[in-house]
Amino acid sequence: MARIVITEFMDLPAVAQLRGAHDVLYDPQLVDDPARLHAEAVTADAIVVRNRTQVRGELLAALKRCTVVARLGVGLDNIDVPACETRGVRVIPASGANALSVAEYVVATSMLLLRGAYQSTADVAGGQWPRTPLSNGRELAGKTLGLVGFGSIGQLTARLAKALGMHVVAFDAMMDREHAAFAEAGVAFQGLAELLAQADVVSLHLPLVESTRNLFDARRIASMKPGAVLINTARGGIVDEPALAEALRSGKLGGAAIDVFATEPLPAQPHFLGCPNLVLTPHVAGVTRESNERVSSMIAQKVLEALN
Numbered sequence: 001m002a003r004i005v006i007t008e009f010m011d012l013p014a015v016a017q018l019r020g021a022h023d024v025l026y027d028p029q030l031v032d033d034p035a036r037l038h039a040e041a042v043t044a045d046a047i048v049v050r051n052r053t054q055v056r057g058e059l060l061a062a063l064k065r066c067t068v069v070a071r072l073g074v075g076l077d078n079i080d081v082p083a084c085e086t087r088g089v090r091v092i093p094a095s096g097a098n099a100l101s102v103a104e105y106v107v108a109t110s111m112l113l114l115r116g117a118y119q120s121t122a123d124v125a126g127g128q129w130p131r132t133p134l135s136n137g138r139e140l141a142g143k144t145l146g147l148v149g150f151g152s153i154g155q156l157t158a159r160l161a162k163a164l165g166m167h168v169v170a171f172d173a174m175m176d177r178e179h180a181a182f183a184e185a186g187v188a189f190q191g192l193a194e195l196l197a198q199a200d201v202v203s204l205h206l207p208l209v210e211s212t213r214n215l216f217d218a219r220r221i222a223s224m225k226p227g228a229v230l231i232n233t234a235r236g237g238i239v240d241e242p243a244l245a246e247a248l249r250s251g252k253l254g255g256a257a258i259d260v261f262a263t264e265p266l267p268a269q270p271h272f273l274g275c276p277n278l279v280l281t282p283h284v285a286g287v288t289r290e291s292n293e294r295v296s297s298m299i300a301q302k303v304l305e306a307l308n
């Protein structure tokens, strides 16, 4: 029987599945108590984390017996993957399990931001009738969606967007234009500069690594099509937040939805206050009831296989 330490929220039936075969410590608050986390890590054969537990440095050193690091999600920027590999520790993400939640978030915010008409509740209820200023919204169908990163989430987003009549183009730094995924999805590969010049909606689906940090800086945002909408559900640190706010205020961009931030939880950010057509959400694009179940049960299954 192995010892599994779960440091953040996991769906309870999946925890029960692990308990059926192993000794499990499930404490969703453990991530907030570093001293206890390190003490528990010493006897763990497997550790299960979401995105807040930093599996690197001292914690990794404390994981002396551990052979499996499982991630309830997909981005691996909170895990020192090369150091895990050097120590023979397997890193297991829940690839694809929350892709649909993110893809639906992208479609929904694309519609909301292009239309620009859904933030009128207070005005309408208050006896205002802002019909003229809100009659200028745009339809989604016929617009060009530019996907930056064409892995599981990018490909699923393309399918949903095409079903709604969007024209979809994509750039992926690790895939060339001949890659079968583009033909299968009916998506045209484009270089990043060309994509940014054409897309009405740009949605980011790439990991945060050194080469993507600050990829969307002031210069790149300025190269986007005037009036375009930017959606970032990938990772904070890829988009320069003050530069984005400035592009919204100046009218260069027509809207933005940002789910991930360089610092999370996001401290009060004066540059975002009062920005037009801006949707900010607290890192929930991939988190729904259904995806929580899928992510947790996929990870439980993979951890059981890895420990056998």
Ligand SMILES: NC(=O)c1ccc[n+]([C@@H]2O[C@H](COP(=O)([O-])OP(=O)(O)OC[C@H]3O[C@@H](n4cnc5c(N)ncnc54)[C@H](O)[C@@H]3O)[C@@H](O)[C@H]2O)c1
Residues within 6 Å of the ligand: 073, 074, 075, 076, 095, 096, 098, 099, 102, 148, 149, 150, 151, 152, 153, 154, 171, 172, 173, 174, 175, 205, 206, 207, 208, 211, 212, 233, 234, 235, 259, 260, 283, 284, 285, 286, 287
């Ligand atoms: N907000 C949320 O709740 C949430 C949920 C799930 C995933 N995510 C984020 O979304 C990202 C994408 O997830 P996924 O499951 O599609 O991952 P994935 O690994 O399937 O796809 C990522 C793609 O990005 C490409 N890529 C790498 N570097 C690039 C670059 N410099 N330019 C363009 N493309 C590049 C890769 O080749 C790959 O095809 C994850 O890294 C994660 O950080 C966020």
